[in-house]
Amino acid sequence: MEAIHRASLRILSEIGLEVLGDRALDAVRGAGATVDRSSRNVRLDPAQVEALVATAPSVFDLYARNPERDITFGGTNLVFGAVGGPAFVSDLDRGRRAGNFADFADYVRLIGALDIIHQEGGGPLEPTDLPVATRHLDMYRTFAVELDKTWQCLGFGATPVRDALDVVCLIRGVDRDALLREPSLMTVINTNSPLRLDGPMGDGLIEMAIHGQPVVATPFTLAGAMSPVSLAGALAQQNAEALFLVALAQIVRPGAPMVYGAFTSNVDMRTGSPAFGTPEAVKGALASGQLARRYGLPWRSSNTTASNVVDAQAAYESEMAVWGAVMGGVNLLYQGAGWLEGGLTASFEKLIVDAEILQMISEVLQPIPVDEASLGFDAIADVGPGGHFFGTAHTLERYETAFYRPLVSDWRNFETWQADGSRTATERANTIWKRLLAEAVPPPLDPPALEALDALVARRKREIAAGA
Amino acid sequence: MEAIHRASLRILSEIGLEVLGDRALDAVRGAGATVDRSSRNVRLDPAQVEALVATAPSVFDLYARNPERDITFGGTNLVFGAVGGPAFVSDLDRGRRAGNFADFADYVRLIGALDIIHQEGGGPLEPTDLPVATRHLDMYRTFAVELDKTWQCLGFGATPVRDALDVVCLIRGVDRDALLREPSLMTVINTNSPLRLDGPMGDGLIEMAIHGQPVVATPFTLAGAMSPVSLAGALAQQNAEALFLVALAQIVRPGAPMVYGAFTSNVDMRTGSPAFGTPEAVKGALASGQLARRYGLPWRSSNTTASNVVDAQAAYESEMAVWGAVMGGVNLLYQGAGWLEGGLTASFEKLIVDAEILQMISEVLQPIPVDEASLGFDAIADVGPGGHFFGTAHTLERYETAFYRPLVSDWRNFETWQADGSRTATERANTIWKRLLAEAVPPPLDPPALEALDALVARRKREIAAGA
Numbered sequence: 001m002e003a004i005h006r007a008s009l010r011i012l013s014e015i016g017l018e019v020l021g022d023r024a025l026d027a028v029r030g031a032g033a034t035v036d037r038s039s040r041n042v043r044l045d046p047a048q049v050e051a052l053v054a055t056a057p058s059v060f061d062l063y064a065r066n067p068e069r070d071i072t073f074g075g076t077n078l079v080f081g082a083v084g085g086p087a088f089v090s091d092l093d094r095g096r097r098a099g100n101f102a103d104f105a106d107y108v109r110l111i112g113a114l115d116i117i118h119q120e121g122g123g124p125l126e127p128t129d130l131p132v133a134t135r136h137l138d139m140y141r142t143f144a145v146e147l148d149k150t151w152q153c154l155g156f157g158a159t160p161v162r163d164a165l166d167v168v169c170l171i172r173g174v175d176r177d178a179l180l181r182e183p184s185l186m187t188v189i190n191t192n193s194p195l196r197l198d199g200p201m202g203d204g205l206i207e208m209a210i211h212g213q214p215v216v217a218t219p220f221t222l223a224g225a226m227s228p229v230s231l232a233g234a235l236a237q238q239n240a241e242a243l244f245l246v247a248l249a250q251i252v253r254p255g256a257p258m259v260y261g262a263f264t265s266n267v268d269m270r271t272g273s274p275a276f277g278t279p280e281a282v283k284g285a286l287a288s289g290q291l292a293r294r295y296g297l298p299w300r301s302s303n304t305t306a307s308n309v310v311d312a313q314a315a316y317e318s319e320m321a322v323w324g325a326v327m328g329g330v331n332l333l334y335q336g337a338g339w340l341e342g343g344l345t346a347s348f349e350k351l352i353v354d355a356e357i358l359q360m361i362s363e364v365l366q367p368i369p370v371d372e373a374s375l376g377f378d379a380i381a382d383v384g385p386g387g388h389f390f391g392t393a394h395t396l397e398r399y400e401t402a403f404y405r406p407l408v409s410d411w412r413n414f415e416t417w418q419a420d421g422s423r424t425a426t427e428r429a430n431t432i433w434k435r436l437l438a439e440a441v442p443p444p445l446d447p448p449a450l451e452a453l454d455a456l457v458a459r460r461k462r463e464i465a466a467g468a
Numbered sequence: 469m470e471a472i473h474r475a476s477l478r479i480l481s482e483i484g485l486e487v488l489g490d491r492a493l494d495a496v497r498g499a500g501a502t503v504d505r506s507s508r509n510v511r512l513d514p515a516q517v518e519a520l521v522a523t524a525p526s527v528f529d530l531y532a533r534n535p536e537r538d539i540t541f542g543g544t545n546l547v548f549g550a551v552g553g554p555a556f557v558s559d560l561d562r563g564r565r566a567g568n569f570a571d572f573a574d575y576v577r578l579i580g581a582l583d584i585i586h587q588e589g590g591g592p593l594e595p596t597d598l599p600v601a602t603r604h605l606d607m608y609r610t611f612a613v614e615l616d617k618t619w620q621c622l623g624f625g626a627t628p629v630r631d632a633l634d635v636v637c638l639i640r641g642v643d644r645d646a647l648l649r650e651p652s653l654m655t656v657i658n659t660n661s662p663l664r665l666d667g668p669m670g671d672g673l674i675e676m677a678i679h680g681q682p683v684v685a686t687p688f689t690l691a692g693a694m695s696p697v698s699l700a701g702a703l704a705q706q707n708a709e710a711l712f713l714v715a716l717a718q719i720v721r722p723g724a725p726m727v728y729g730a731f732t733s734n735v736d737m738r739t740g741s742p743a744f745g746t747p748e749a750v751k752g753a754l755a756s757g758q759l760a761r762r763y764g765l766p767w768r769s770s771n772t773t774a775s776n777v778v779d780a781q782a783a784y785e786s787e788m789a790v791w792g793a794v795m796g797g798v799n800l801l802y803q804g805a806g807w808l809e810g811g812l813t814a815s816f817e818k819l820i821v822d823a824e825i826l827q828m829i830s831e832v833l834q835p836i837p838v839d840e841a842s843l844g845f846d847a848i849a850d851v852g853p854g855g856h857f858f859g860t861a862h863t864l865e866r867y868e869t870a871f872y873r874p875l876v877s878d879w880r881n882f883e884t885w886q887a888d889g890s891r892t893a894t895e896r897a898n899t900i901w902k903r904l905l906a907e908a909v910p911p912p913l914d915p916p917a918l919e920a921l922d923a924l925v926a927r928r929k930r931e932i933a934a935g936a
């Protein structure tokens with residue numbers, strides 16, 4: 001751990017990052033970094049990096065429209081986030097298609113309906129049928145109307161961040177000052193690995209930090225492609241890039257809440273294709289959790305798979321990723337539900353299968369109650385050798401809540417399962433999301449708030465159309 | 469942990485087990501247990517249980533026909549065993565059918581071909597087309613011919629154990645005395661939970677212990693059915709039954725190698741169906757690992773699922789079971805590959821999917837090398853911001869072995885995958901097992917050994933037919 005730490009500080013001080021945005025460049029220069037304006041190379045002194053990273057909080061809260069949906073990052077808290085960012089969407093009935101607003105709205109409603117998902121992930125799929133310049137407004141309106149849990153905004157540039165701040169202030173009924181005390185918005189900021197921070201991402205990070213809203217600092221270090229083929233090297237580079245983003249946010253606002261994002265996985269060296277849920281990704285996750293804790297930062301990992309279909313591979317790769325994250329002490333499991341095909345597709349059926357996986361993991365993390373009653377000595381004595389416990393008082397008192405009740409899993413015997421159509425988990429998931437979608441009722445929004453929201457969206461669309 | 473321990477000792481001393489076999493009853497009475505001959509109830513004093521359990525070794529070796537396949541149980545060693553016991557067999561081409569000898573032979577050959585499987589599991593499926601009385605001889609002959617790794621014998625009665633001892637002595641070229649020093653045979657002995665040890669199982673255990681061969685003492689404690697609905701109670705009962713079997717073996721031969729078997733899962737309380745890979749099973753596994761370590765015994769857990777088909781459920785339940793076992797420090801992951809449908813079916817495709825899961829877990833458990841070379845500072849400096857690592861010397865030196873290469877996983881992009889037939893992991897597993905089976909070459913057996921083996925099997929069949 002210390003060797004990776006030292007290597008990453010050496011990367012920051014001797015190689016440096018290329019920072020494409022002027023605001024970010026000005027910020028780090030103002031803080032005393034070594035900046036080469038022509039190459040836009042930025043080098044940071046190790047002691048300064050450590051001092052800056054130390055000002056980020058270890059634990060912070062994120063406030064939702066519904067106070068019962070507030071979440072805490074850091075410590076032993078575990079937040080499950082939904083998939084964010086895919087360009088495509090798929091389900092068993094309609095196959096794979098380009099992301100569109102109708103599917104976007106359905107998917108967000110399902111995210112709202114699934115209690116195990118604690119946070120929306122910044123758009124579960126890209127509504128490519130909407131104009132690029134104003135798309136984020138339609139997305140935010142959907143989040144504000146459909147969800148009472150926290151959601152993520154888009155981080156590429158100051159504009160989508162500012163618009164999100166307006167929406168979230170309106171919907172929570174607070175001003176920007178209150179937002180500083182009660183962070184309510186989150187986004188993921190990626191480096192363009194290796195060692196580059198582009199302009200929009202730098203601007204988004206700065207805008208979030210100015211307003212004290214938490215950022216998930218996430219390098220995209222695919223070992224063998226965007227980082228060294230050796231896991232230690234990929235982790236050193238990931239760590240350097242993540243610390244750079246944390247340091248930048250602290251320069252903008254000391255104490256700005258940050259999450260250490262880790263996304264180290266590997267590529268298939270035969271084809272260059274990214275691979276997910278691999279042993280290397282699991283080991284990278286376990287190491288990343290240690291690194292984040294070394295810096296006292298909440299840690300983000302992901303539930304990922306490279307599978308093109310919701311099959312056994314999708315499930316075993318996702319499980320690998322989830323267990324690696326959870327055993328590593330993850331605080332935010334981003335991309336927690338719905339991700340398919342290396343993140344290119346949001347799958348309706350995968351959303352349900354992942355919800356089951358997250359529910360199971362959540363249940364695994366509950367302690368085993370052990371006391372006289374639960375030890376059940378009297379029940380064991382009463383039943384005696386060769387009996388069964390189905391009808392005992394000890395069972396009858398507890399059976400309704402004794403065990404996890406699954407969402408998708410079919411535990412019926414082969415004959416019953418066969419008579420009912422021999423359906424796979426993915427086929428059952430298809431039935432489940434359609435039923436959930438039909439039954440879902442978004443949390444009611446006061447008519448005046450909805451009116452104000454619509455007015456805000458309309459005004460911003462006009463302003464953007466006018467080039468404002 | 470201590471509360472569960474104390475409850476289990478109280479079960480053994482105040483409730484006791486019903487012991488149906490005379491040999492087992494005589495053995496425990498001879499050792500001073502409180503025995504009621506009419507009810508066949510046996511109670512053991514807590515201090516005696518602890519003293520007996522303490523004589524079982526913490527670590528022991530099991531010797532294979534090929535010394536490179538010898539395995540060690542206990543400590544941080546992890547042995548992956550194949551599925552054992554299903555009555556049915558299935559594959560995508562032929563569907564589900566009764567276990568039969570042709571499938572049995574193919575399945576055993578595949579177990580031999582998969583390096584990640586360290587031990588055969590006592591018959592991957594039941595060859596129901598062979599006569600019951602002599603079936604075990606055909607099974608053992610197949611193991612002896614097809615495998616150079618260790619295999620398990622059948623434990624229901626002294627006869628199948630003795631026949632296995634003869635086969636393994638012949639095939640390893642050793643006598644019974646050598647076998648005492650070099651245990652070469654293993655079996656699973658189950659209690660008939662709750663709290664009953666039947667005659668054949670007791671006889672099998674005793675026969676194994678007499679000859680110093682290791683036994684996996686495994687209660688079948690499905691919470692809500694054969695044990696209390698509360699996990700603490702199920703664990704207390706499991707612990708009582710496991711300790712009873714360990715104590716019995718130590719009475720027969722102090723120092724007889726034993727494995728603490730844990731199989732606590734739960735039933736679906738709506739239908740009574742057994743459920744596997746559940747959160748309760750994972751928590752039961754983690755607790756069982758702690759119990760086994762408390763007694764200094766190697767620990768066995770399982771890779772299980774209730775799914776009727778090799779789908780996402782089969783994969784996520786298996787992953788839950790495997791991670792629970794591995795994070796619990798398992799020493800023998802029995803039923804490690806091939807188990808489907810609550811153990812009723814051995815699936816050819818599941819065998820391959822599980823082999824992938826085991827290979828991945830095995831890779832996860834390898835440490836991350838961290839040194840100057842692997843940290844790759846120079847490579848990161850050379851590539852610089854915005855570049856890629858595909859062609860660097862650092863990559864070229866390492867890429868062939870840098871990452872785990874999957875067996876089933878398809879990492880190609882959607883279009884390539886689709887053009888190649890849009891096949892699921894299960895469909896690809898079907899192709900893989902057929903190719904492996906076609907290519908597999910069993911480890912050569914000396915003609916005289918094969919001749920002696922055939923003569924032994926023929927003689928025993930004659931003796932059994934004659935009622936000997």
